[in-house]
Amino acid sequence: MKKRRINPSQRIAVGYAALAVLGALMLILPISHGTSLHIVDAFFTSASALFVTGLSSVSPQTFTPFGYFVIAALIQIGGIGVTFISTSFYLLIGRKISLGDRRMLAEERNSSLPGIVRLFRKVVIFSFSIEAVGALAFSLHLHVQYGYSWLRAFGFGCFHAVSAFNNAGFDIWTNNMESFTHDPFMLLLTALLIILGGIGFVVLVELYEFPRQRQLSLHVRIVLGMTALLLVIGTLLILLFEWNKSMANLSWPYKILNAFFSSTVTRTAGFDSVPISNMQEVTWLIMIFLMFIGAAPGSTGGGIKVTTFFLIIKTTMATIRGRAQIVAGKRQIPWELAQKSMLIAILGITVVLVCTLIDAIVEPSIPIIKIIFEEVSAYGTVGLTTGITGSIDSSMKWVLIFTMYLGRIGIFTFLLSLVQRSQSRVQYVQERILIG
């Protein structure tokens, strides 16, 4: 028998699982929590932080400041980790994807190890800089506007900035961000951090260098375009369905502000300024759709990614119009990528459906739409909830932990870690079958 080698996918799959266990062990320590903490909730919180999801199965008051430090550390590791891994995957395994990458790689072409170190340093610097600015602004605002003590304002400000930029969406105010419904500063700054975190490292670098380079790669243009488009569509649809419902008691500028915020958090931060449980089922459906699409690749956000969604639309249009090439921004996109994008969507739907089915067995009394919402939220590492997370059975919590794990490392990576890839040497005769 041939000896199996450990491939990068296996390393990621095992590494993330090990980190989640480590985090859970840290949270189980008495120093981390004030009230009692069940083991499944320790795992749930650790997974939810590391996989930057933000679903909470326990009240925010459960954890001590040290506990929150552990959570913030897990979020930071999760956010930087996934940004670094997914970016380096594309940059350093010969899959150069944009002008920006080529520029970044130009200097380190001949040495791959220093290249990785330099990339990692760059990711860390970018993340910490943006978070620091956010943390400072939040701290000042919480101190001045809400009268928090400096220490408390700083603690909350730092945690919230990390939570927002890494699209973690963890709740530290017990009612999430529902106290800030009428606070444009908090909501817009949070939204900005979420969007910056969600467009991805490659895009941030190119934007940063834009004043000098004066050009954007196809990838960056697609990410920016799709992000803007989905934000606007989400805002409009939420306004349409919630104007006289969950947002009935807000004046129209605040309706727009909160609809925009609610649309932003689906990409995939998971804060809420208006309770999701007050919204209509059809709004849940819209959010399920937006959460499933998620953020940009190589970012702290989850979902199948905006570029995947873009490619699915483009492929559909090209096929219907009988075109032999998929064209975007005067560039041709390889069919192999188109095929992978459709596959990612179908795999995602499969995971959500299967997990929903298992949940329905253990929690027969919860309306199925709430279970689907929760599963998509977990798979997209979003963290929005219709309010069931606190009261579900521990078996459903384990299913959600697994869904978050799959959503974060990517179902593709997970499956690649399980199978041995190989080329079959037999060449078969081609035969068509009838389909749809």
Place this chain on the structure above:
Amino acid sequence: MKKRRINPSQRIAVGYAALAVLGALMLILPISHGTSLHIVDAFFTSASALFVTGLSSVSPQTFTPFGYFVIAALIQIGGIGVTFISTSFYLLIGRKISLGDRRMLAEERNSSLPGIVRLFRKVVIFSFSIEAVGALAFSLHLHVQYGYSWLRAFGFGCFHAVSAFNNAGFDIWTNNMESFTHDPFMLLLTALLIILGGIGFVVLVELYEFPRQRQLSLHVRIVLGMTALLLVIGTLLILLFEWNKSMANLSWPYKILNAFFSSTVTRTAGFDSVPISNMQEVTWLIMIFLMFIGAAPGSTGGGIKVTTFFLIIKTTMATIRGRAQIVAGKRQIPWELAQKSMLIAILGITVVLVCTLIDAIVEPSIPIIKIIFEEVSAYGTVGLTTGITGSIDSSMKWVLIFTMYLGRIGIFTFLLSLVQRSQSRVQYVQERILIG
């Protein structure tokens, strides 16, 4: 400007729409209905019959025997029409797909018009023969077992056989087939007709010729395998979730019988022996999944088709395992087909989501899962319902009519009828983007 030519897709799209209008006009005639009939319900019934869906917005007692004759005629035209069109599409436009086809085409290779006429005659003969046997058996059974007069038994028997073989699922008993919960003969014979209608003409021909030819094409083997697999999975899942729920008062052999029947009707006949409204939401979800997949191509059934689903699974596995060819039954399936299969699934999901959204605007009080069920049922031309069809607003009825239309002519055909296919002469530079 170049003059546009009418392509086959446009002919099908317009032809089906025109037939639906004609059917509606026939049903509006006073001779067709006893009680009053709203115009939207005439269109709904006509579309539901022609597109062999079987959703009813009015009570079965609305129509006179003549009205039922019109409905049966529409079902027959719809069933034979789609079988003929989709089979001839593949056989006569140079896309030979199986051993059976090649045999069938061997004699008419040089003349395409007689070939089409012969194919049409063959489809009609096959359909009528199977329906005749079914009608006879149902008539006898209804007369002997239930004491129907000969005339009534014959009328009901013929209608039911046509309705079953064409996967129409129209209700003539006011409570659908819920009176036959304990009648294995009715349920199993109906299931047999549904399955024969749903595996498709090409498969029927090959099975018919199997004793002589002793071989089955890849297409036929896939259809038979997937149909059996989905029937079994559906039966088991329905048993799992309904054993102590909607089927609690049945003894275990009848639980199995009715679970099998409930599984069969999702492929895509739409009768029910146990009310769908009594079932659990998770069972609805399973049925949504099964209805979406539907029956075999070139059959009277709907959905994205079992072969499409099969190809999606195969493509997924091939991509994950890094294989360059998609292999099934020692044959290679072209990637182009694989791509189309994923596209069909994604287009179907899109149609269902968009229509659900529109429905939710006009019917905000109906639980979203019921709307999704209804839309998938319409798109898959299934006709199962959680019980809302009779009470919905007429605007939702129009949406459902459109969904049935799309489901029957195929979203692909519909889109092809709208766009001008052309090859772009510009060759663009290739550029990769990051996805999922």
